Amino acid sequence: MTDGPWHRRHRQAVDVGLAVFFALVDTGATLAGDSWWPARPGPLAWTLLGLQVLACLSLAVRRRAPITVLAVLGGFTLALTLLISPGGLLTPKNDSTIWAPYATVLAAYGPLFYRENRANRELRKAGWRPRDPRPTWLPSPRWTEYTWLALLSLVVARVWEPSLPVLTVGLLRTAVGPLLALYMDTRRRLELALTERAERAERERHLLAEQARTEERVRLAGEMHDVVTHRLSLMVLQAGALRMTAPDEATRQAAEEMRAAGCQALDELRDLVGILRTAPAEDQTPSVAGFAALIAESTAVGTPAELVEEGDRALASPVVGRTAYRIVREALTNVRKHAPGAHVTVRVSYEEAQVRLSIRNTPPTQRPNRALVGTGSGLGIPHLRQRIDLVNGTLRAGRSPDGGFAVEATLPAYIPTAESAV
Structure with a gap:
């Protein structure tokens, strides 16, 4: 069972791949003479090339430490620039080019964009959930990010040696990332505001x-x-x-x-x-917290079951939790009737946008009891489909290749109801 697109489930691998990519690109561009590489490279040039590779590889931690990555690449560019001029220890083949690595473009994107992610982590540690009202007590230290970006722009553009091509290209290189980050951040805020407004209208x-x-x-x-x-x-x-x-x-x-x-x-x-x-009583069906009791009950009557949960249960709203409980309960009941002796694995994945369920059982080891099978109405799965359709979910049920049976459902994580209007 997948939990989302591959690049979202393996973000660290993506960052490592980007870091390696930029390290190779910058190394190739430097050796090709598009940057600071001298006509006659010596030990210092090769040492700086190795340091440049290490600086580019720092992009692997750009989500967790965007300011650190920016400081590493900016510090390398500053040191390189000072060695060339006024140090005179290195003479580039072409002194009218940008000496900063291309990795600075991606590094400049991080401070403004991932600052919001760090704030969200702080909120979650304080008990906040994605659909709760956003508190106003968090600081907004964007001046720190802007200061670092301004320093990087000054170093990349080499303002102490004014040159129109270098100034233009340098400022463009360091401005693309922040502008894109501001655009993405604004778009995300707008989407959240529109989603909140739609949910409020639905609750009303x-x-x-x-x-x-x-x-x-x-x-x-x-x-x-x-x-x-x-x-x-x-x-x-x-x-x-x-x-x-x-x-x-x-x-x-x-x-x-x-x-x-x-x-x-x-x-x-x-x-x-x-x-x-009198107002009707609330639905007393247990929610996702009742999964463990279902598993224990099934194991106690001779149908061994295992529960695997991923994510935060709080992401599932009450009506979704009750629907998920009914799905698991019906699936376990069917296993006891039609597949005695089978082993059941219940997997539940809680995500921001959806809740995924997978109930799979191995082939039965005993013959079903006809009297027990005859007690059913044969409408369990159809009734589940009706309930899942009400919450705009999907349900798949059928035999698996190993001879067992599988029930898989995908439900939206949040359904605004009167219970949510608190």
């Missing part, structure tokens, strides 16, 4: 629908009380009068039975009106 719609249902129940209760109770009361009174005036015992007995039935109907109607006037 659910609240209005719940209010309308409550008002309709009250109206129906009033109609039943006013109309039906009135007619039943007349019937009871007429039956009582008939009992008193009937000339024979059989008629009096029938009238008494009619009167007693009417009184009982009035009592039951009173209870029914009370139920209609």
Whole structure:
């Protein structure tokens, strides 16, 4: 079962690949004479080339320490520049080019973009969840990032040796990353704002629908009380009068039975009106926290099961958690009926946007009990499909290649309901 695109599940591998790529590109460009490489390289040039490779490889930690990566590449560029001029220890073949590595383009992207990621990690440590209101107590130290970027721009553009081509190319090289980071950050903030607005509208719609249902129940209760109770009361009174005036015992007995039935109907109607006037009880189906109990229950009755959970349970909203619980419960029930002796593996993955479930069992080792199989209605999976369709999820159920059976479901992690409007 996959948990998302490969590049998101292996971000460190992606960063390492980018670091190696830029190290090779910068090395090739330097040796080709597009940068600071001298016409007659000596030990110092080869040493600096090795240091440049190490500086480019620092991109491997650009998400966790973007300022550090920026400082490493900026420090290398500054040291190289000072050795060339005014140090005079190195003479480039072409002194009108940019001496900074191409890796500085990617390094300049990190400080502004990944600052938000660090802030989100601090929020999560404090107990914040992605759909909670964002607190305002976090500092916004962007001046630090801007200061480092300004220093890098000054070093790359070599402002102490003004040259229009170098200034232009240098400023463009260090400006592309921050501008792209600001664009991506603004876009992400806009998407979050639009998502929050849509979820708020959905919660309000659910609240209005719940209010309308409550008002309709009250109206129906009033109609039943006013109309039906009135007619039943007349019937009871007429039956009582008939009992008193009937000339024979059989008629009096029938009238008494009619009167007693009417009184009982009035009592039951009173209870029914009370139920209609009261809001319905909440769904008591357990949520994702009940998975462990299901697994223990299944193991206790002879169907060994294993639970594997990945991610944060809090990402699943209440209605999604209850739907997921029903899926796992129905799948385990089917295994006990149709595949006795099989081993079951339940995998649950909680992600920002969706919750993935996979319930797989091995082939059965015993013959199914016909009496137990006959107790089912055959509508378990169809009913699950209906419930999953209500939350815009997907369900796949069928035999697996090893002879077992697999149930896989994908549910949206968050469904705004009246429960969410807190």
